[in-house]
Every structure is written in C-alpha cells, then in structure tokens.
Amino acid sequence: MTPPRIDNRRARRLFMRRHALAEPPTGRLTGDGLLALIERLGFVQVDSIRTVERAHHMILFARNQTYRPKALKRLIERDRALFENWTHDASIIPTRFFPYWRTAMAEKAPRIAARWESYGRVGFREQAEEVMAEIARRGPCLSREMGAEETRSNGGWWEWNPSKTALEYLWRSGRLCVARREGFQKVYDLTENVIPEAHHAAEPPDRAALIDWSCGAALDRLGFATTGELAAFWALISPGEAKTWAAGRSNLIEIEVEGADGTSRRHLARPELLAEETPEPPARMRVLSPFDPMIRDRKRARRLFGFDYTIEVFVPAEKRKYGYYVFPLLEGDRLIGRIDMKADRVLDALVVTGLWLEPGVRRAAGRLRRLESELERQRRLAGVGAVRFDNGWIRD
Numbered sequence: 001m002t003p004p005r006i007d008n009r010r011a012r013r014l015f016m017r018r019h020a021l022a023e024p025p026t027g028r029l030t031g032d033g034l035l036a037l038i039e040r041l042g043f044v045q046v047d048s049i050r051t052v053e054r055a056h057h058m059i060l061f062a063r064n065q066t067y068r069p070k071a072l073k074r075l076i077e078r079d080r081a082l083f084e085n086w087t088h089d090a091s092i093i094p095t096r097f098f099p100y101w102r103t104a105m106a107e108k109a110p111r112i113a114a115r116w117e118s119y120g121r122v123g124f125r126e127q128a129e130e131v132m133a134e135i136a137r138r139g140p141c142l143s144r145e146m147g148a149e150e151t152r153s154n155g156g157w158w159e160w161n162p163s164k165t166a167l168e169y170l171w172r173s174g175r176l177c178v179a180r181r182e183g184f185q186k187v188y189d190l191t192e193n194v195i196p197e198a199h200h201a202a203e204p205p206d207r208a209a210l211i212d213w214s215c216g217a218a219l220d221r222l223g224f225a226t227t228g229e230l231a232a233f234w235a236l237i238s239p240g241e242a243k244t245w246a247a248g249r250s251n252l253i254e255i256e257v258e259g260a261d262g263t264s265r266r267h268l269a270r271p272e273l274l275a276e277e278t279p280e281p282p283a284r285m286r287v288l289s290p291f292d293p294m295i296r297d298r299k300r301a302r303r304l305f306g307f308d309y310t311i312e313v314f315v316p317a318e319k320r321k322y323g324y325y326v327f328p329l330l331e332g333d334r335l336i337g338r339i340d341m342k343a344d345r346v347l348d349a350l351v352v353t354g355l356w357l358e359p360g361v362r363r364a365a366g367r368l369r370r371l372e373s374e375l376e377r378q379r380r381l382a383g384v385g386a387v388r389f390d391n392g393w394i395r396d
Contacts, residue, residue, distance in 0.1 A: 013278035057288035109173035123162035260306030307335035343382035
C-alpha cells in the first residue's frame, strides 16, 4: 500500500506551525505565555555570541515581537519554571521535563568523564566532592571563583583547572545546576537549591519511559520525522532506541514527504497530521538566529526549504562565503536569503553589511520594505538608535 503523500508547501507549513512561525508574531506575551511558547518548542538553545542579540532572545523574539529578555530571566531565576542543561547543546528547558534529564545525565556522566580524560582534562573527578562541599558551605559560585591557584591543562578550550572542570562535570551529571548567569557566566548551585522539590524529588523514569517520552515529545514538535530525527531532537537517546520504539508503535503511520527538490522521503507521523489545517503564514519578513530550532537540523532545512546554511564562525575569514555570523531570512513559508549585520554599540547603530537573496527570489520593492521593517524591529531588540547600510550591501 502506497503511504499518504504530503507536498512540499504543506510540509513546510506543518513544520513551521510546530515551531510557532505560522502565526503573526504579535499580541501580548505574558510570563505564562512565554513558558507555553518554550514548552511548544521544547527548548531554546543558548549561545554566547551577541552580534545582534544572543540566540535565545532572537529565537523568542522571532515568534513574538513583544518578547522582552527580562521575562525569560524571571522564569529562570525567580519562578524556576525553566532550567539550563544540555540537549544537542546548552539549552533552556522547561523544568517539568527535569526528571527525564536526571535519568539521562546519570547514564551519560561516566561517558563524559572518560571522554574528557582522554582529551587531557584530568583531576576533576577527584576534585568534585571538594567542589560540592565548598558550594554547600558558601553558596552559588562562578567558575572563576574556584581553584584559582590550581594548574591549568594545556590546549585551547581545555585550559581549565580541575575545579572549573569539576563544576562543568557536576552540572552535566546533574548534581549542580545553573542558578543564574552574570553577564554570560554561569553561576552554579546545588541542584536541590535550584530545581523545585516537586521535580527534583520526583522518581526519575527508567530507560524505557525516557525513550517513550523522548520519541513522542520529539514527534509532537516535529510533526513528521525519521527515527534519526526523533533521536537527535533532545539528544537523550540513540537512533537505535528510536528505531526500536517506532517499530513497536501501532498509533503511527508512514507518510511520504516531498522535499524542495521534488523528491520524496518516508517519515513517521501521527494519523491526525493528515487532516491538520495549514493556514498561510504571514508574509512579513523575520530574521532567524543561526540556532533557531526551525533550522537547527541543517539537513532537514535543506530538504524542506532548499536552503543550504552553514554558520561560518569557525571558518577562516578568507574561506567564508558570506560572513562570520550571517542570519537566515524567513518570508512567509520560504527561506529567501541571508543577511550580515551587527549591532555596533559604539556607533549606536545596527550596521547591515550584506544581503544575499536565494536564486529566483526577486529584489522587489515590497520585499525590501518588509526587510526594512524587520530591521527596525531588530534595531529595537538590540537596543541601538539607528539602522545603517554599508555601500554595496545588496549582493548578487
């Protein structure tokens, strides 16, 4: 029997709806509304680079232009409705999911320790209990406050003393949590002081329950997915575990999803997806963070949107095709280009240095007006006074 087929436009809109990008980014965003938005996305990636604004703020602003960073800070530091830990990278996660992370962290901790030691980071396991005792005695601390007199390991990012490495290991293994950030530096505290008792004292699920939740919650947020995509979403389980889970589910169907190039690929979905409405997204332009969840999986973005994106932060300057930190542009249900810009806080301006439109996307007056409106919104988010354009900013 031939599986049902979803054409590319419908697939894009289904996916965008899951990522809260199919509706106007307007309307008052309360604390409860912001928490609901993050739960809808699953998590929001954290990144230190502040070319315009940090990734987590840009991700949320793209979905609601009334978003303010102070609201996120309250949910994390006052309400403890969100916590910070690891998915595929450092992320802000709803606290009610914490028991699943406890299970995953306990299982991953020995592997993380062995891997770090193979890289030359040594002595941190022996230092861990002393670090725990020190935080219990003095309260939350920054990494720079630990082990200043200790010898550092050699080699780039691994130039951490054993106490600083122990802090990171204890966080990754669940015994410490990030209580808050100062600037962008993590402030660590005992997990029981950060995670509310209802979640901290809850019995951690076993491996089977973790796999079931991880796959089901990922599918809810992707709409349709391969088993590899299910495993990669939270990065808590293996592709093999996701494959076994899918094989044992009678409430899933296989569908064919058309890609941007016209070819189809088989995915898993819930049957009700076939009847889901897909209203046309707003035509407005939106700047996306390079770490936006809609494009985090670069292969999926290329398959669905025909958009080939690589962040070039780690590419040598002479080999970059576009720029250090170039932002994708979403218009309606299409990724139509990318823009290079930076909030220059000395000049008090958002400086635009380059715009590249995708092949077949016209440089129409209406499109440029929509871009100018979005740049004005980005200017306000960045907290600068004007938008400036370099000569020759529109590139071929």
